[in-house]
Amino acid sequence: MQLDIRDIRIHYGKAIAVDGVSIRVGAGEVVAIVGANGSGKSTILEAISGLTPLSSGEIWFGEERIDRLPAYEIVRRGLMQVPEGRRLFPYLSVWTNMQMGASLRKDKAGIRKDMEEVFEHFPILRERRNQKAGSLSGGEQQMLAIARAMVGRPKLLCLDEPSLGLAPIMVNGLVPVIKDINEQGVGVLLVEQNVPLALKVADRAYALQVGKVILEGDAETFRCNDVVRKAYLGG
Amino acid sequence: MLESRWSKLAGLLLLLVILFLVPVIVGGRPYVLHVGVMVLLNIIMVSSLRTIFLSGQISVAHAAFVGCGAYFAGVLAKQFALAPWITIPAGAIMAMVLGVLLGIPFTRVRAIYFAMVSLFGGIFLVDLIRVARTWTGGGTGLSKIPPLAQSFVGQKVPYYYCTLALTIVCLIILWRIEHSRVGMNWKAIAQSHLVASSVGINEAFYRVLALAVGCFFAGLAGAWYAHFNMTLSPDSYGFLPSIFLVMYMLVGGQKSFAGPIIGAGLLYSIPEIFRRLGTAAPLVLGVVMLIVVYLMPEGLAGLYDQLKGQLLKSREERVTKSAAED
Amino acid sequence: MSGSLLAQSAVNALVLSSLYILMALGFALLLSIMGVVNFAHAVIYMVGGYVCYELIVTAGLNNWVALAITALGLGLFGLFLERFGFRPFFGNTNRIIVLTLAVIVILESLVNVLVGSEVRAIPSFWSGSFQIKGVWIAHERIIAFVAAAVLLIAVFTFIRRSRTGQQMLATSQDFVGATLQGINIYRITAIAAFIACALAAVAGGLMGSLMFLNPFAGDQMLVRAIQVVILAGIGSIGGVLVGGLILGVLNAFLPLWLEGSAVDAVGVAVIIVIMLFRPQGLFGHEA
C-alpha cells in the first residue's frame, strides 16, 4: 500500500468539507476521485499535500504518517502534485519551471537526464524552453505542469483536474500521458470532473458527493451504476 | 440580550460622567487637560478613519487630510481674519473635497494598490502645504493662529468641554451612519464588491462617499486642533503620522465601533503618562503594541470577547473532564 | 544652465539611484515573497547608520570592516524578525503592520536613549575630491556608488543565477506552487529577510557618510523605497533598478529648477499619475 487515507474529516470554519473519507492507492496503481464542484475533491488533495490541516483522521504514505508534516517534507518523500489551476511560475521560463520541480534533488546530472526524458514526452516544451510559462497556451501549460512534477521523480503523482480548460482533443491526449507515467512505476491519484476520462485511465475510482464517498470500485462498477451514469455519463 | 444593552448603556453613562468630571479630578492641571483634548481629537480622527476602512478601502493618508483641515482653517483665520465658526467647517469641507477629488479617479483600484495610491496622495498633500509657504509658512510651520475664542486664551478647561461636546456629536453621527443603510452598503462592498454591485449597489459612489465622510471628520478635527494649538507644523501630517492613526485603529480593534476609541485613547496617552521616562517613554508604547500583536488577535476591543471565550472553553473542558472522571 | 552643473547632477543621480535601489530592493523582496509591508525597513536603515558610526568612531574599526559587521548584524536581526515576527502571523497583514510599527517605535526610542538625538556624521571612507573636465566629484560619492553597485550586482546575480535565487523568484510568483515543488519556503523567507535587512543597513552606513544621521533619518528613505517599488510594480524585482534610476534622476535634476519641497511634490505627483494609468506600476504583473 502506498497512500492510505484513513477516515479524514476537514472543516472550513464550521462547515464540513470532507466528512469521513477513506481512500487507498496501491503501489503503481491509477486511482481516480470523481465528483462535482464543491464535493471536496480538491480539499482532499490539499490535505494530502499538507496545505490544509485535518480535523480528524490520518494520512499514511508508505510506512509513515504524513498528515502533520510541512508541505515540502511531503514532497521530499516522493508525493508530488499537479495542483488545481496548475500553479506555474508565470514569469519564469519553461526550463526554470521544470528545474523547480527538481528543487529537492541534488544530482545535477540525473536532473538533466530526466529533463531530456521528459522533453521526449513533450517535444513542444523543448521548443519553448526559453519562453515564459505564462505565455504558453492552456494545453501547453498543462503539459508543463505535468512535466515539472515528473522531473521531481515522484513515487506518487496527484493530478487535480488536468482536463480543466483543455480542448477535447487535448483531453484525449492526456490518456496516453497518464498511462505512460504509470508505466514508469509511478502511482497516480487523479481528481476529475470529466468522468469518462477518469474511467478510461483509472484502475479504480471513488465518487464523492458533499464530502462523502458514495461509490467505490473499478471502472465497470461505475459504468453500471445508475446514479453515476445519469449524473455524468449523459445517459 | 436586553440586559446587556442596559448594562452597556449604564457603562456609557458612567464613562460620560467620568469624562465630564476629568477637569475636577485633575484639579485643572493644564498639561493633563491638554493631553485630554488631544486624546479626544485623536478619537475623532481614528473613528473617521475606520469609516473609510468600513468600505474596504485601506487609507494611509488620513493624517494628511487632518492637516488639510488644520491648515485651511489656520490660514483662513490668520491671513483672512475669519471667525472659527467659518474656518472650522471650511477646513472640514476642504478636507472632504480633497478626499473626493483624490478618490474619484481611483475607484477601480483596490486593496494594496489603493493603499499605495492613498499613501502618495497623503504625501503629496503635505508637500503642497510645504510648497505654499507664503500662506502656510512652509517647513517652519504656521503660528499665531487665533484661538477658538479670545476668552479661551491660556485656559484649558473650556477647550476641554467644547472638545468633549464636539467628540460626542461626531461619534454619534458616525455611529448612526455606520448603523444605517449606508454603513451596511459599505460593509457589503468591503466583503465582496462583485456581489455588492450585482444587487445594485454603486461601488464607486459608496467608496467615494466613505472617503467624503471620513475626510470631513478628519478635517474637522484638524481645523479644531488649529484653533486649539494655535501653531501647526507639516511634520505632524506626514507619512508616519498617518500610519500611526491606522495603528491606533488596529490595536484598538478594527471590527467594533469602540475599537478605534479605545486604541486612540490608550495609545495616545501612554507616552504622555510615562513622560518622566524622557526619551524612553515610547518604549512603553512599543511594548504595549507588541503585547497586543502577540496576545490579542482582535485588538483591545476584542479582549472582552476573547477572555469570555477562553473562560467558557476552560469551563467546558473542566465539565467534560469531571464527566469523564465520573 | 552650465554643462558642468548638469554633469554634476548626473553623478548625483547615479549615487542617489544606487542607494535608493539598495533600500528598495530589500523592501520589494519582503513584499513580493512574504506579502509583508515592512515599515521597519526605515529604522533598520537608520540603526545601520548608527551601528556603523559607533563601530568606526567608538570602537575605532576600519570603515569597511565596520560596514561588513553592520550588514551582518542587522541581517541577523532580519532573521530574528522573520522567525518571531513575520512567520507566526503569516498572511495576517494587520498584525504584521502593527508589529513593524512597534519595531519602529522601540528602535527609534532605543537609539534616542543610547546615543541621543543630536546629528552625527560617519567619518569619510575616502576624503577629498577630484576633477574630470571641470566637474568636481567627491571621492565619497564614488565610494558610495561603487560599493552599492557591487553589492547590487552580487545580489542580482545571486537571484538570477543561483538555485536559491530562482526559488525565491518562484516563491514570489506562486507561494503555494513553490511549496508543492518541495521548496522550503521558510528557508526562502529567512534568506530574503536577511538580505533585505543587510542591504538596508549598508544603505544606512553609506548614506551616513554622505549626509547626517538622526534617529528619524529612515522615514524619508522609506518613502523613497516605497516610491521605487511602486514605480517598479509590486512583485517585480528587476523593475526596482529602473524605478530607482527614475527616482534618482528626478531627485538629482529637479533641484536645478525647483526648491526642495516642490521637488518632492513633483516626484510624488509623477507617481500618482502613473498609478492612474498603471496601478500595477511600470513592470508590475497585474492590478
Added chain:
Amino acid sequence: MLLKTRGLSKVFGGLRAVADLDIQVADGQIVGLIGPNGAGKSTVFNLITGVLRPTAGQIIFDGADITNKKAHVTAKLGIGRTFQSAYLFPDFTVLENLVAASFLHPKCNFWEATLRTPGYRRKEAAKLEQAKEILEFVGLEPMQDELAKNLAHGYQKVLGVARALAVKPKLLLLDEPVAGMTAEEIAFSLDVFKKIREQGVAILLIEHNLEFMTLCDRVFVLNFGHKIAEGTPQEVRKDADVCEAFFGTEDD
C-alpha cells in the same frame, strides 16, 4: 425577447474567451448555457451583467441596449445573478445578507439614511419584511441568524439565489446553481427554480451537468467561446459536436 446578444465577443490578452455569440432568452423561459469548463460561460455572464466590457457586440435587455452599462445599473434594470464561488457576504447573517441585497427596493438616499427620517424607517421595515418573505420562499427562514459563512455549501448556494431575487429581477442568471449539492438539495433547488419561473422570472443558467438540461426550455452549447449548438435539450443531446465537446471522440 427579454435578452438578446448580437455578435458578443470578449478578448483577453489576445485570447478570444467569447467569440461572436448570439443568444436569446424569451420571457418566462429557463434557458441553459452549457459547455465544458473554460468554455467562456462565466465570461458571458460577466459581459451581460456589466462586470466586464465586451470587445465587440451588443446586448439588448428588455428592449434597451445595455452593452456598456455597469454592474449596478444592470441590476437596477432587472438582472439578478449568482456567482460560482463568491456568492454572498460571508460576515453578514443570512437575514442581513438579504437586507443588504434589498438595496434597490424600496430606494432611499443618503440624507434619509443619516437623519433616519420616518420615510427611511418605513422603507427599512419594508425591506426587512421583504427579506423575510424571500427567505421563507426559498426555505432558509430557520437559519436567518446564522453567519452566512457558517452555512453548509448547499444552503450557501440557495442563499445566493435568494440574494439575487432581492433585486426583483426580470431575468435571473444562475452560475452552476447546483454544483456540489446532494441529490436532495438538487431536488430542493429545482423546486425553487420552478417556483421562480412561475412568478414570471426568466432564468439563464450555466451548468455542465447534462442531466440538468431537462429543466430547460432551450439550451445553448458553448465550446471555446463559440456557440456549437442550440435547440431544445433533446435536439442538443443528439448533436455530434456536443458529444465531442463533452466526451471527446470515442475511440472504443
